[in-house]
Amino acid sequence: MNADSAPPTLADLFDAAARIAPYAHATPVLTSRALNADTGAQLYFKAEHLQRVGAFKFRGACNAVFGLDDHSAARGVVTHSSGNHGAALALAAQLRGIPCHVVVPDGAVRAKLAAIAHYGAVLHHCAPTIAAREAMCAQVQADTGGRSVHPYTDPAVIAGQGTAALELLSAQPDLDALVVPLGGGGLAAGTALAMQALAPSCRLYLAEPSGAADGARSFARGVLDHEVVPNTICDGLRGTLGAINFDMLRAADAQVLTVDDAQTLAALRLLWTRSKQLIEPSSATVLAAVQQNRALFEGRKVGVILSGGNVDLDTLPALLASPA
Amino acid sequence: MNADSAPPTLADLFDAAARIAPYAHATPVLTSRALNADTGAQLYFKAEHLQRVGAFKFRGACNAVFGLDDHSAARGVVTHSSGNHGAALALAAQLRGIPCHVVVPDGAVRAKLAAIAHYGAVLHHCAPTIAAREAMCAQVQADTGGRSVHPYTDPAVIAGQGTAALELLSAQPDLDALVVPLGGGGLAAGTALAMQALAPSCRLYLAEPSGAADGARSFARGVLDHEVVPNTICDGLRGTLGAINFDMLRAADAQVLTVDDAQTLAALRLLWTRSKQLIEPSSATVLAAVQQNRALFEGRKVGVILSGGNVDLDTLPALLASPA
Numbered sequence: 170m171n172a173d174s175a176p177p178t179l180a181d182l183f184d185a186a187a188r189i190a191p192y193a194h195a196t197p198v199l200t201s202r203a204l205n206a207d208t209g210a211q212l213y214f215k216a217e218h219l220q221r222v223g224a225f226k227f228r229g230a231c232n233a234v235f236g237l238d239d240h241s242a243a244r245g246v247v248t249h250s251s252g253n254h255g256a257a258l259a260l261a262a263q264l265r266g267i268p269c270h271v272v273v274p275d276g277a278v279r280a281k282l283a284a285i286a287h288y289g290a291v292l293h294h295c296a297p298t299i300a301a302r303e304a305m306c307a308q309v310q311a312d313t314g315g316r317s318v319h320p321y322t323d324p325a326v327i328a329g330q331g332t333a334a335l336e337l338l339s340a341q342p343d344l345d346a347l348v349v350p351l352g353g354g355g356l357a358a359g360t361a362l363a364m365q366a367l368a369p370s371c372r373l374y375l376a377e378p379s380g381a382a383d384g385a386r387s388f389a390r391g392v393l394d395h396e397v398v399p400n401t402i403c404d405g406l407r408g409t410l411g412a413i414n415f416d417m418l419r420a421a422d423a424q425v426l427t428v429d430d431a432q433t434l435a436a437l438r439l440l441w442t443r444s445k446q447l448i449e450p451s452s453a454t455v456l457a458a459v460q461q462n463r464a465l466f467e468g469r470k471v472g473v474i475l476s477g478g479n480v481d482l483d484t485l486p487a488l489l490a491s492p493a
Numbered sequence: 494m495n496a497d498s499a500p501p502t503l504a505d506l507f508d509a510a511a512r513i514a515p516y517a518h519a520t521p522v523l524t525s526r527a528l529n530a531d532t533g534a535q536l537y538f539k540a541e542h543l544q545r546v547g548a549f550k551f552r553g554a555c556n557a558v559f560g561l562d563d564h565s566a567a568r569g570v571v572t573h574s575s576g577n578h579g580a581a582l583a584l585a586a587q588l589r590g591i592p593c594h595v596v597v598p599d600g601a602v603r604a605k606l607a608a609i610a611h612y613g614a615v616l617h618h619c620a621p622t623i624a625a626r627e628a629m630c631a632q633v634q635a636d637t638g639g640r641s642v643h644p645y646t647d648p649a650v651i652a653g654q655g656t657a658a659l660e661l662l663s664a665q666p667d668l669d670a671l672v673v674p675l676g677g678g679g680l681a682a683g684t685a686l687a688m689q690a691l692a693p694s695c696r697l698y699l700a701e702p703s704g705a706a707d708g709a710r711s712f713a714r715g716v717l718d719h720e721v722v723p724n725t726i727c728d729g730l731r732g733t734l735g736a737i738n739f740d741m742l743r744a745a746d747a748q749v750l751t752v753d754d755a756q757t758l759a760a761l762r763l764l765w766t767r768s769k770q771l772i773e774p775s776s777a778t779v780l781a782a783v784q785q786n787r788a789l790f791e792g793r794k795v796g797v798i799l800s801g802g803n804v805d806l807d808t809l810p811a812l813l814a815s816p817a
Contacts, residue, residue: 197521218769438806445542445771445802478769482762486810 176358176417177328179366185232185328186335192231192264194220196333198340199475203443208459209467213344215337218448218478222257222284224405225333225356225476226320230257232329233318234265242267244314249306251277251285253405253477254320259288270315272305274298280481321355322411331359337472338367345469348455350476351375351384351425352406354414360474361421371472373423374465376458378403378430384410385425388418402430402488405451405477428457434491436460440475450488452476500682500741501652503690509556509652510659516555516588518544520657522664523799527767532783533791537668539661542772542802546581546608548729549657549680549800550644554581556653557642558589566591568638573630575601575609577729577801578644583612594639596629598622604805645679646735655683661796662691669793672779674800675699675708675749676730678738684798685745695796697747698789700782702727702754708734709749712742726754726812729775729801752781758815760784764799774812776800 177185199214217225234246245268248258255271262269269290273282274297286292295305310317318326333356334347347368349360357375364371377384380401386394393415399407428436430450437453440446455473459466480488501509523538541549558570569592572582579595586593593614597606598621610616619629634641642650657680658671671692673684681699688695701708704725710718717739723731752760754774761777764770779797783790804812 223769441771441804441806445547447765447769447771480765482765482813486813489806489810 174324174413176413177324177362179362181324181328182331182335182362182366185325186332188235189228189231189329189332192221192235192261193228193332195336196220198337199444199446201444204439204456207439209463210459211470212459213337213341213470213472214444215333215472215474216446217333218446218452218475222253222260223477223479224253224257225330225474226253226257227260228332229323229326229329229355229359230254230318231261233323233325234258234261234267236325237316241316244316245269247272247306247309247313247315247317248320249302250320251281253479255290256281256284256288258318259285259290263289268313268315270309270313272302272309274302278481280483321353321408322413324413326355327359327414327417328362329359330356331363333474334360334363334472335367337474338363341470341472342367343470344368344371344472346372346374346466347472348374348376348458349474350403350406350451350454351377351410352451353408354384354410354418356474356476357423358414358417361417361423364421373421374458375418375423375425376454377425377427378406378433378454379427380430381407382427385427387415388425402491403433403451403454405449406454426458426462428454428461430491432457432461434488446475447478447480448475449477449480452478498648498737500737501648501655501686503686505648505652506655506659506686506690509552509649510656512559513552513555513653513656516545516559516585517552517656519660520544522661523768523770525768528763528780531763533787534783535794536783537661537665537794537796538768539657539796539798540770541657542770542776542799546577546584547801547803548577548581549654549798550577550581551584552656553647553650553653553679553683554578554642555585557647557649558582558585558591560649561640565640568640569593571596571630571633571637571639571641572644573626574644575605577803579614580605580608580612582642583609583614587613592637592639594633594637596626596633598626602805604807645677645732646737648737650679651683651738651741652686653683654680655686657798658684658687658796659691661798662687665794665796666691667794668692668695668796670696670698670790671796672698672700672782673798674727674730674775674778675701675734676705676775677732678708678734678742680798680800681747682738682741685741685747688745697745698782699742699747699749700778701749701751702730702757702778703751704754705731706751709751711739712749726815727757727775727778729773730778750782750786752778752785754815756781756785758812770799771802771804772799773801773804776802
């Protein structure tokens with residue numbers, strides 16, 4: 170969608186922070202004695218599950234929507250995400266008072282579609298294949314002239330996601346390391362940008378499910394490797410790493426730490442029990458990565474981004490019943 | 494245990510606030526657009542699930558333990574609660590460096606006993622009858638000379654619990670109403686005391702499970718009525734209203750609002766989904782009471798105390814599966 174775009178700059182990052190400030194929450198930074206004791210590190214949790222729409226995704230969507238000039242904006246925005254990005258784009262468009270079109274595959278989770286519709290977006294249903302999805306997106310764009318906003322490769326989205334780490338590093342400038350979940354790489358690349366601005370000596374680690382480890386494979390091979398069929402409980406991290414994201418993350422010397430679902434689930438239960446924060450599985454990968462790589466983090470000040478809190482309560486019992 | 498004690502005074506309340514300040518968290522006050530829209534009220538949630546030990550109970554236990562003179566304190570404290578009060582008393586005693594003895598019935602939930610033991614308390618097992626429990630408590634007190642700290646009738650405990658509302662009213666002095674859960678009445682009576690000090694025209698409502706409605710029956714009859722066999726998912730609210738608590742609540746002109754478990758469960762799911770806060774069922778009674786009595790609260794500023802967040806994840810699937 171924006172495959173040829175240049176990566177966002179520091180100026181884009183600071184513009185994003187100013188642009189979304191009237192709409193997005195400045196989320197709190199949480200700490201926990203128990204989790205510090207468990208890991209031997211000093212952990213600073215950026216609580217993006219308390220962001221609007223329940224995920225950091227609102228930052229990028231909001232920046233993309235409010236960065237459009239009035240003429241483009243009037244034609245609306247288009248995306249094909251039926252997850253948090255779809256809901257985030259719908260709310261951002263609603264706040265600006267412009268149309269939002271979301272292409273959704275038949276069979277998508279009804280609760281997620283209801284959330285997107287709740288924010289006033291128009292749903293366009295298509296068959297659950299990539300070809301059908303791309304055809305429908307092209308059709309909607311042709312019909313409306315709307316601007317397509319990719320969930321993680323759009324430079325405006327990346328800059329917007331970077332504002333979470335910008336806030337965290339403003340509150341805690343002396344972090345030794347930052348750990349963020351890795352899916353498509355929007356949050357990760359935005360975080361790299363924020364670290365470049367505020368904490369150039371801080372190390373960036375990317376927590377990735379071993380069942381969707383295209384990021385780890387790409388870093389190991391030095392080229393993008395999408396030959397992975399995702400199989401993980403982390404529904405927010407099934408996307409494949411974007412090219413622009415990969416380039417930014419390699420330039421930042423980021424390191425991927427893979428965690429398996431059992432480790433993530435144990436970390437999730439610990440976070441629920443100790444922090445009383447109802448985060449979603451994707452968000453627990455960061456604590457699992459810290460737990461599984463104690464030598465990297467012990468005695469350090471470590472910022473972690475809790476990326477979202479959209480747990481489907483109907484599937485939660487099955488989640489808790491899975492082997493940990 | 495302290496049946497003849499005089500009720501705590503305003504001086505006791507302010508002493509409690511100063512005494513526990515070095516140890517207890519000043520918990521945040523949370524708000525939610527979605528829950529305001531749902532109820533038509535402006536809700537201010539005092540987040541006691543983020544208190545130490547995961548419940549407001551730490552305030553009262555801490556005040557009781559640190560209010561002892563050195564001579565009494567050296568002999569330790571005794572209680573028979575295997576729930577949040579037991580864990581709270583254990584932590585308070587650990588912080589003061591004195592012994593804590595907890596009498597627990599055979600068959601008590603293992604996770605709760607582990608929490609109490611984690612804070613260094615000595616567990617004393619007895620048969621699961623009131624006679625056996627009282628005999629064991631008397632024995633432990635005789636053996637140790639320890640001070641018995643009742644979970645909700647001890648005046649120092651009531652004054653300590655009142656500091657939650659004191660903080661809430663300091664942050665939001667213009668509340669029209671306060672809603673707190675009603676079990677034994679420690680939090681409720683402490684809240685009445687705080688309102689007397691800071692918000693005498695604010696109304697006090699007590700949310701009580703209809704399956705443990707000894708409070709509602711007592712208010713209706715004008716005398717304590719304990720002829721209720723508790724049957725509710727709200728494990729923190731199964732205690733029977735204490736005499737000192739009942740007197741304080743009647744003097745404050747408090748009103749009981751009963752809610753059934755299905756209403757509480759629906760409110761619990763809404764709170765989890767919207768606030769991302771993993772509160773326990775007892776804490777959701779307050780939102781259920783606001784929802785079920787819309788005429789009382791619509792258009793008003795309403796403080797509610799989220800009393801605790803100690804959910805047993807192993808029983809959570811069964812909880813979610815119960816009919817709502």
